[in-house]
Amino acid sequence: xxxxxxxxxxxxxxxxxxxxxxxxxxxxxxxxxxxxxxxxxxxxxxxxxxxxxxxxxxxxxxxxxxxxxxxxxxxxxxxxxxxxxxxxxxxxxxxxxxxxxxxxxxxxxxxxxxxxxxxxxxxxxxxxxxxxxxxxxxxxxxxxxxxxxxxxxxxxxxxx
Amino acid sequence: xxxxxxxxxxxxxxxxxxxxxxxxxxxxxxxxxxxxxxxxxxxxxxxxxxxxxxxxxxxxxxxxxxxxxxxxxxxxxxxxxxxxxxxxxxxxxxxxxxxxxxxxxxxxxxxxxxxxxxxxxxxx
Numbered sequence: 679x680x681x682x683x684x685x686x687x688x689x690x691x692x693x694x695x696x697x698x699x700x701x702x703x704x705x706x707x708x709x710x711x712x713x714x715x716x717x718x719x720x721x722x723x724x725x726x727x728x729x730x731x732x733x734x735x736x737x738x739x740x741x742x743x744x745x746x747x748x749x750x751x752x753x754x755x756x757x758x759x760x761x762x763x764x765x766x767x768x769x770x771x772x773x774x775x776x777x778x779x780x781x782x783x784x785x786x787x788x789x790x791x792x793x794x795x796x797x798x799x800x801x802x803x804x805x806x807x808x809x810x811x812x813x814x815x816x817x818x819x820x821x822x823x824x825x826x827x828x829x830x831x832x833x834x835x836x837x838x
Numbered sequence: 839x840x841x842x843x844x845x846x847x848x849x850x851x852x853x854x855x856x857x858x859x860x861x862x863x864x865x866x867x868x869x870x871x872x873x874x875x876x877x878x879x880x881x882x883x884x885x886x887x888x889x890x891x892x893x894x895x896x897x898x899x900x901x902x903x904x905x906x907x908x909x910x911x912x913x914x915x916x917x918x919x920x921x922x923x924x925x926x927x928x929x930x931x932x933x934x935x936x937x938x939x940x941x942x943x944x945x946x947x948x949x950x951x952x953x954x955x956x957x958x959x960x961x962x
Contacts, residue, residue, distance in 0.1 A: 836935025
């Protein structure tokens with residue numbers, strides 16, 4: 679019986695390890711205390727892209743094409759010390775397991791910021807932004823079929 | 839199982855005794871009872887062999903099923919208003935842009951550190 683319980687426990691742990699992705703991280707932590715969580719579905723992205731009165735320009739940067747190519751976005755942000763590290767570790771494991779490519783890493787005054795993409799030279803199929811400072815952990819993850827050049831140009835323009 | 843076969847089984851179980859007459863009939867019943875008991879004993883012992891692996895397999899299947907179902911569960915949209923959703927996307931992209939800026943600044947600092955010694959070497 680003890681052996682059986684151990685086997686089932688091992689199975690639970692392996693399934694939870696296997697289940698890591700943007701959605702599972704979101705599902706796991708979105709209802710925790712002190713977590714602000716946002717999910718935007720593919721249907722909502724289609725809706726945003728179709729409604730003409732929505733101004734899809736930020737700082738003179740047109741986000742409309744990128745928005746149309748997104749199929750889902752998960753945002754998790756927390757300052758809850760009990761789960762900050764857990765989210766960071768799980769997101770880090772997720773990008774490693776899915777073989778995301780590191781796009782940029784920056785460390786400044788105790789803050790660590792990493793950006794990862796998955797796809798090919800022309801198309802980004804997934805993007806992960808993971809930032810952690812002494813007080814807060816932020817995880818932004820989105821999927822889609824995004825033109826890599828356009829995405830990088832847009833992000834570079836937004837950073838000016 | 840036919841009557842003939844039952845008789846043969848009983849004969850086997852009795853070790854070849856004859857079951858003619860009343861005593862014989864009782865003996866036959868007794869032998870049949872023994873045969874039935876032996877069969878049910880055999881049946882009882884069979885589950886012991888497969889019960890543990892079957893239970894483990896069933897447990898794993900349940901756990902895997904729950905895990906996969908949990909993974910499939912689509913979260914609910916945080917917004918019903920596309921404008922509010924867009925505002926959130928915009929904020930996310932601004933955050934990414936800020937991160938990109940910090941990364942670029944760090945790269946520029948590093949490039950500056952590398953450039954200076956090269957300039958000194960080239961000027962000598």
